[in-house]
Amino acid sequence: MSETPDEVPGPAIPRHRLVLIRHGETQWSRSGQHTGLTDLPLLPEGEEAARGLADVLRDRTFAHVRCSPLQRARHTAELAGLRVDEIDEDLREWDYGGYEGRSTEDIRAELGYPWTVLEHGVVPGEDSPGETVEQVSGRASVVLERIWPHLFDGDVALVGHGHALRVLASVYLRQAPRFAQHLTFRVGSVAVLGHHREDPVVEAWNHS
Template identity: 55%
Template structure:
């Protein structure tokens, strides 16, 4: 998919992995390496037709199995595993839903606004996730001069990556809904970075 003016011909395509048990239940899934549910595998398979419309010069994939399996089922085999694409490390809040965290803390905690406490893992701040995203973008944005680049990853981390790409506060990711098994495209209008498409799924704008 190319921009009309051709100044920057490629799109940066973000693919969130298919549904897992915890993405279905709303539990924060950072470093826990869960497999796709059967529904998640079917959704990943249905992404193949839409992704075939792109000419990928590079495909980066999170090392977690839910992202790797999504890329595989979507028909992409020539991929690079990139540890920078792992999901936000939620520390002590891993495996908990937002209501459970709020009950534990006694106030209206929200992941994009409030601190992450260390647990079995150290946890990450929003700015630390944004720094990882910037590192990825520093690598792949120059590749858009040659064609499209795909990134297979996770809900919160990809929302933050999109905000960093657009040059806005990483907390803007809170306003970007990103469903499991969805495709989004970041592109340019002339020299301005833009959202070309967002949160497309087989149940929402993509063929079922």
């Protein structure tokens, strides 16, 4: 009778969840203007939605909370009742360069084709060179590397921005950065990422 071979261990996979939180509404998110590094405050409606996130998150305890340095994210974290452990520059929004403050409709009218930031990128601005989607995904990879050890201790929350978090989710799911075009992320909402065995999965999206 042959011996049973030793079980080959799988990769170390955390059993806890990564919770992504997009900030509440600002004037530019309401009007559809690209808001990268412009440090806009929350609208009153955005503050109300951020307070509501405390109910969404009330059954979770976090081993670690990281937040973008921009005030719309920091204020959202505060109103949601989160204690931020670290401000992370790599959680800031996409640097839209010359398209900062402009709507998709306006940019398309100028270019004459159905432009999207994920497919076609941005142009340099007077004050900023802008970023490529690969640069945004590179920042996301750095954030995920930083928080990975904390996921073995408990849930981790990242408070940030629409495009940057969509790209980060794509990286977490082991997809190309432009997979983010298949994700929408509403202001003032939550997404939950986890694992099914070794596979990264979406457990909840746009929860508010």
